[in-house]
Amino acid sequence: MPIPSRPRAAVVTATAVLLAPLVAGCAQDARPGDLTEQKLSWKNCPAPSQSEGGGSAPSPLPDGDPWQCATMKTPLDWDDPGGDTIDLALVRARTSGDRSRRIGSLIFNFGGPGGSGVSALPAFGDEYATLRTRYDLVSFDPRGVGRSAGVRCENDQQLDAYFQQDATPDDAAERTSLLDNTRKFNAACEKNSKKMLPQVRTTDAARDMDLMRQVLGDDRLHYFGISYGTELGGVYAHLFPKKVGRAVFDAVVDPTQTSEQGSLGQARGFQRALDNFAKDCTSKTRDCPVGDTAQDVEARIADLLERLDSKPIPGIFPRVLTQSAATNGIAQALYSKDFWEYLTEGLEQAYDGDGQILMLLSDLMNGRSENGEYSNVAAANVSINCADDKPRYSTAYVQKKLPEFRAVSALFGDFMAWSMVGCTDWAVPGAADHPDVSAPGSAPILVVGNTGDPATPYEGARKMADALGRGVGVELTYKGQGHGAYGGKSPCVRRAVDGYLLNGRTPADGTVCS
Structure with missing residues (x-):
């Protein structure tokens, strides 16, 4: 049986709680009690847990700085923000550049859904060295994943x-x-x-990211989403359009599909x-x-x-x-x-x-x-x-x-x-046919589609850009192969993405790279 690798859509587990978070622009800062005031205790990262994929502790960065890990408390149930909490596992590489020019934290989600960001970011960190000159690079295990109250089903055998x-x-x-x-x-x-099963909706993960933004000290969320991470980013933009900073969606999910x-x-x-x-x-x-x-x-x-x-x-x-x-x-x-x-x-x-x-x-x-x-x-x-999925x-x-x-x-x-x-016979009802990513009032979001992408076909990039809304979704096309574009071999894609994230230069909608 394959892992259903199709990354899909958002929201909630019951009609009674579906309406409130899905009204565009109505969600405010995620403020669960005093959790926004928590201080993260960053320490050198241990080896990834088996639930995160196992392996060795991440090697130091090229400049000798260590990868640092921490845990952030977030509500178990966002409909009861004053109730029980769970710990989310975070990883970061502090900016390598002049801190007076630091923009903030750049939060990554590498997709799946189900992928461990705590394992993935150090593994791919060299690809983002240029971005690290002005950002702290940050990723996390989303709720239900890895060390963030990871879901367990069958054993290895x-x-x-x-x-x-x-x-x-x-x-x-x-x-x-x-x-x-x-x-x-x-x-x-x-x-x-x-x-955990009722608490792993994409809307829940989006609210976790808004809490993360506040705990990290950023007025706006700067974000790099890949594959399912583009859907998570789109749901975040829908819920918190005024809190979107500079955001890139690469290997883009079509949010209009069942x-x-x-x-x-x-x-x-x-x-x-x-x-x-x-x-x-x-x-x-x-x-x-x-x-x-x-x-x-x-x-x-x-x-x-x-x-x-x-x-x-x-x-x-x-x-x-x-x-x-x-x-x-x-x-x-x-x-x-x-x-x-x-x-x-x-x-x-x-x-x-x-x-x-x-x-x-x-x-x-x-x-x-x-x-x-x-x-x-x-x-x-x-x-x-x-x-x-409903x-x-x-x-x-x-x-x-x-x-x-x-x-x-x-x-x-x-x-x-x-x-x-x-x-079949899943314990929790699905939330919706597809996610709502409409984000009127959001800052521009760069949407990067790859013509040869097998897992998130190219056509989804235009659908995402359109669904985000006029003046929000800005499409960039890469004529290449593989899942995603930024990690490929196109200097054109890198210049466009780096120019946007580092200097705020938004490419023209419809730009094509090869």
Whole structure:
């Protein structure tokens, strides 16, 4: 079963509390009692917890400064701000430049939903060195993620089985098995994390960010959101339009789509990325080792997946590479052009009966470490999506929609269509069909779309810019490959984003970079 990587929408868990936070411009500063006055105790960061992905403590920054970590208290329930609190885990790198020119804190969310910002920011910190000259770089584990009251569902052994199951059922018995396993996973989430499940809505995370802004001492929120982080940023702008400072959305979620439309869009996006991979491989001067033409590459991949459906091959002992794991691994490799060489090698290996590389890629997608332990990215991803998304889809409905998904992608259509049953019997009702990101009165927000993005297809950038409102959303197009643009190899994108965040120079709407 894949992690439903489609980042989706916002708000609340019950009609009774839906209305108040969704009236544009009506939300005031988040002021839960005296929590705005709390002082953060910054210390050198420990090694990430297993729920954050594990690994070593972050190395010092290039100038020798340490990464610093702290915890911030926030209300468990934003509808009862004077009640119980939870701790949010934060990480920062203090500005490297002249502090008299410091703009403030630049808060990052790297997406998912369910990704640990405390792990991600140090891992990618070098990419943002220029921004650090005028900002403290800050990220966090959103509520339900990592060390921020992380949601727990199944254990490591159960997750191994969960991700090995057939995620594209072909008959009634396989459909029953998929639904039973989904219900079992979801019941484990309720059993182990019942208290948190109603509290992980995107609107809750947005309110946490406004409290964070105040605790960090900023009048306005300066923000860099990536993937699902663009949705979180859009919801923040809707709730607190007058508090938006300089904000960049990269790898942009389409906020107008239902979860079904988002899944269909991802099937189209991954197919587009696979087409680009196949064309790139077969256009090289040397022979492409996985096919003679782009069509041949994709035909051979389809044949491999069909064979794996009935006869898996050895993967990482004692696990075998199933059809689901192989599809998941291929999708992971399409997130970045830098991974295309591993996809080529993994396919070559799989054609020879060895599934190790594709399984490693699948493990990366699912948050599994080499020692067999999982982060909580799968649990958090499902919990946030199911709290946010109102629709619930039956197997009969998915079966009816399969032709539409297959028409978009023969390879990824079934995979993405069946991911729609992930919220079956979820303990908390979903909040809305899609988030409201309209933000009249907000400062300009730079919206960066990548034409080759598989996970958040390019078309979503224009939809986000339009939904933010006239004079707010400013679109920048990158003609490139991979998930996101700023971390790529385009000097044009970097100049535009850096010029905006560092000096307030907003590019012209419709600017195109290659």
